[in-house]
Amino acid sequence: MKLLTKFRRHSLARPALLILALVVVGLGYAGVNPQRSSAETETTQQVEQGKALFDLTCSSCHGLGAEGTSQGPTLIGVGAAAVDFQMGTGRMPAARREAQLPVREVNYSQEQIEAVAAYVASLGAGPAIPSSEQYSPEGLSDDEIARGGSLFRANCSACHGITGGGGAMPNGKFAPSLVDTSSRHIYEAMRTGPQQMPTFSKDVMPDQSVREIIGYLEDANGQPNHGGLTMGDAGPVSEGLWVFIIGIGGLSVVATWIAKKGARAR
Ligand code: HEC
Ligand code: HEC
Structure with missing residues (x-):
């Protein structure tokens, strides 16, 4: 008892207790919720990684905070799905302005794409990458x-x-x-x-x-x-062609035959 009273009067008692309390709360939190906090750091890391790649390859057109420039629209609120689609089909990063960006070879790993997607999603809610x-x-x-x-x-x-x-x-x-x-x-x-x-x-x-x-x-x-003739699978055009060849062709054979027969009968 005497020791405790002595300790309480010590000038460092308050700060020491405060630190002790913080440590206890911190350990308690980590113990109760270890998974969530590690998942959180993972997401934070992913967003940071995505931001770094974005600043390097996308910000020239979309702006440093993805707020848009004269060269590209804002990406705030387009969602992770838009980034996964645009980068996953090789449309983005665009090389230059053109009427329509073609589907191109993808030069980024899915991991990099998902990092940029996570960064863009962190700026504003939008459609997520689907499961x-x-x-x-x-x-x-x-x-x-x-x-x-x-x-x-x-x-x-x-x-x-x-x-x-x-x-x-x-x-x-x-x-x-x-x-x-x-x-x-x-x-x-x-x-x-x-x-x-x-x-x-x-x-x-x-x-x-x-x-x-x-x-x-x-x-x-x-x-x-699922069975049947594909006829080149080009739809109505090739189907029409086959109808033309077999249909008209067949009719002309029949017509020639009738004409010949008629000529003989006469
Ligand atoms: C008004 C015309 C229009 C309609 C209606 C439309 N699309 Fe599109 N779609 C487009 C255009 C234009 C593009 C190309 C966009 C680009 O290159 O950025 C596109 C792109 C796509 C792509 C991307 C293809 C690729 O090569 O990456 C898919 C997939 C797609 N459309 C599916 C659909 C589906 C499914 C529907 C119906 C539910 C639909 N579209 C309705 C005009 C249309
Ligand atoms: C040379 C300029 C340029 C660069 C670099 C560029 N973009 Fe784009 N981006 C555009 C333009 C212009 C559009 C709008 C036209 C279109 O959709 O084709 C666009 C559209 C988009 C969209 C669609 C927005 C929507 O409303 O759906 C996304 C997502 C996107 N860009 C992501 C990116 C990402 C991620 C990068 C970097 C990896 C990138 N862009 C690099 C010019 C650029």
């Missing part, structure tokens, strides 16, 4: 894929063609072919609406409908072919 359950068409029934077909014809084919082969648009722009686009990038394009493409939000187009559209595109473009 595979959100876009994978695996396990869809034939009925659901057929529904994806009608959704695609109603919402997308005007620009992208009936089976997603692509199409021209005014002013030298074009809606690209969707044949080689990955399921994740299709999902992200719909949620972020690049350039002239409208944005399809979750209210308009729930994840299930997006999966059905992706299922339809895979079914229409990706083999396995």
